[in-house]
Amino acid sequence: SSTLTIKDLHVAVEGKEILKGVNLEVKTGEFHAIMGPNGTGKSTLSAAIMGHPKYEVTKGTVTLDGQDVLEMEVDERARAGLFLAMQYPSEISGVTNADFLRTAINSRRGEGNEIPLMPFIKKLDQTMQLLEMDVNMGQRYVNEGFSGGEKKRNEILQLMMLEPKIAILDEIDSGLDIDALKVVAKGINSMRNENFGCIIITHYQRLLNYITPDYVHVMMQGRIVKSGGPELALRLEAEGYDWIKKELGIED
Numbered sequence: 001s002s003t004l005t006i007k008d009l010h011v012a013v014e015g016k017e018i019l020k021g022v023n024l025e026v027k028t029g030e031f032h033a034i035m036g037p038n039g040t041g042k043s044t045l046s047a048a049i050m051g052h053p054k055y056e057v058t059k060g061t062v063t064l065d066g067q068d069v070l071e072m073e074v075d076e077r078a079r080a081g082l083f084l085a086m087q088y089p090s091e092i093s094g095v096t097n098a099d100f101l102r103t104a105i106n107s108r109r110g111e112g113n114e115i116p117l118m119p120f121i122k123k124l125d126q127t128m129q130l131l132e133m134d135v136n137m138g139q140r141y142v143n144e145g146f147s148g149g150e151k152k153r154n155e156i157l158q159l160m161m162l163e164p165k166i167a168i169l170d171e172i173d174s175g176l177d178i179d180a181l182k183v184v185a186k187g188i189n190s191m192r193n194e195n196f197g198c199i200i201i202t203h204y205q206r207l208l209n210y211i212t213p214d215y216v217h218v219m220m221q222g223r224i225v226k227s228g229g230p231e232l233a234l235r236l237e238a239e240g241y242d243w244i245k246k247e248l249g250i251e252d
């Protein structure tokens, strides 16, 4: 099993402190949801773990099984078993989806342990079928001309093909209609096993109707201020965030 450990993480963007001491531990086999009002630092957390150059870690640590993630180059983070779906997946012109995935898988598996072509194709076909994706999506350039919904689906395809240890999915549900949301949830749920853990960042409770997290965390003003089980997400849906602010004496 693997553990991602975030300790007292402080992150600044353009000199302004956004994360003010985030603590979180995610183990394989666990699904964690992070919820919170807009602008509280959820995407900043994901970007900092991803190694986005704009996000400066000013204090604290992020480790995967004791290895310092913050010291790793971005591709090393992926090879170590982290998967970070960004809120706005980028396009890669001239590289087909299938080639991109095979290269990414092989980069994780390492030299001499590459996935043979036939098993790769079989897995790609099966996964695309589960995600109800058009077969042509494999031969299209990565995310080029994809609709918002297709990009999200494609992220889940990447997730399922790469089989990371720990994934961070930032607003994977934003802009999806209900059918696409169900498909995305089906993909993530199909990953539920003892070798996979994830952090699902979402502004809305809606996604959590289809993916039941083991833990729900609330982020406010750059910190995780409350943690609980799935019932916490339901209460947030019904009552919003004001009761937490009151409970904690937070003003905004």
Ligand code: ADP
Pocket (backbone or CB within 6 Å): 013, 014, 018, 036, 037, 038, 039, 040, 041, 042, 043, 044, 045, 054
């Ligand atoms: P959330 O994902 O919870 O909505 P974000 O992490 O996106 O919140 O943003 C938290 C705060 O950090 C906001 O005030 C936002 O304006 C600021 N911020 C985040 N990223 C950047 C950036 N690249 N440049 C400038 N400010 C940023």
Ligand code: MG
Pocket (backbone or CB within 6 Å): 038, 039, 043
């Ligand atoms: Mg935001």
Ligand code: MG
Pocket (backbone or CB within 6 Å): 042, 043, 044, 087, 171
């Ligand atoms: Mg965000």
